[in-house]
Amino acid sequence: MDRWGSTGITSLALLASLLLIGAGTSSVFLGESEDISDEAENAVNDVLKEITTYIQIKNIIGDLDNQGKDMQLKKIVVLAKPLFETTLNLSQLHIQINNGETIKIFNYNNTYTKSSDDLFKNKLWEKLNKNEYGIIILTDEDNSIKNTETLNKDLIYFAINIPSTLTIHPGDEITITLIPGEGCINNIDVEIPFSASSHIVYIQ
Secondary structure, three states: OEOOOHHHHHHHHHHHHHHHHHHHHHHHHOOOOHHHHHHHHHHHHHHHHHHHOOEEEEEEEEEEEOOHHHOEEEEEEEEEEEOOOOOEEHHHOEEEEEOOOOEEEEEEEEEEEEOOOOHHHOHHHHHOOOOEEEEEEEEOOOOHHHHHOEEOOOEEEEEEEOOOOOOOOOOOEEEEEEEOOOOOOEEEEEEOOOOOOOOEEEOO
């Protein structure tokens, strides 16, 4: 389950508020020194950026292939959205998957597409290499993904082809980690469910 619970989010929001209040107080006392005031403001802004950059994982869906004991996870989509309306550089966002034996890091390959009726038949999959992820866009009102390769208030799927070197079977436990260039790292432990009726499985 998500290790970054609601208590942590509330604490960071409170800390952010205290920092803003502190910044306002500091600007009063440091009013005679513009250089020091600017330096303090920049420091506060950096801290706020660090603690408010957090990506929520809302849902995870997997695509299995083969049958019986040879069934493996081959594709995965992670529904995600920034918790706060901050700007996040996709080129600096890495996704890590750990199956307990192998750890793979996936990087953004500048490939995105709009959502389609069938997530796992989207043309995006053909453009992904084994160490890359792409983005399936659900909402992006300001076209930030297209124009500046950034996330702000967007709702997207991270799409990942699972390479053959990262073997994941039904019943296995894996850890998915979102690692932004700056901000909070999000770890989530999930178990791949057994599926008797469909090759599509809801992991979370």
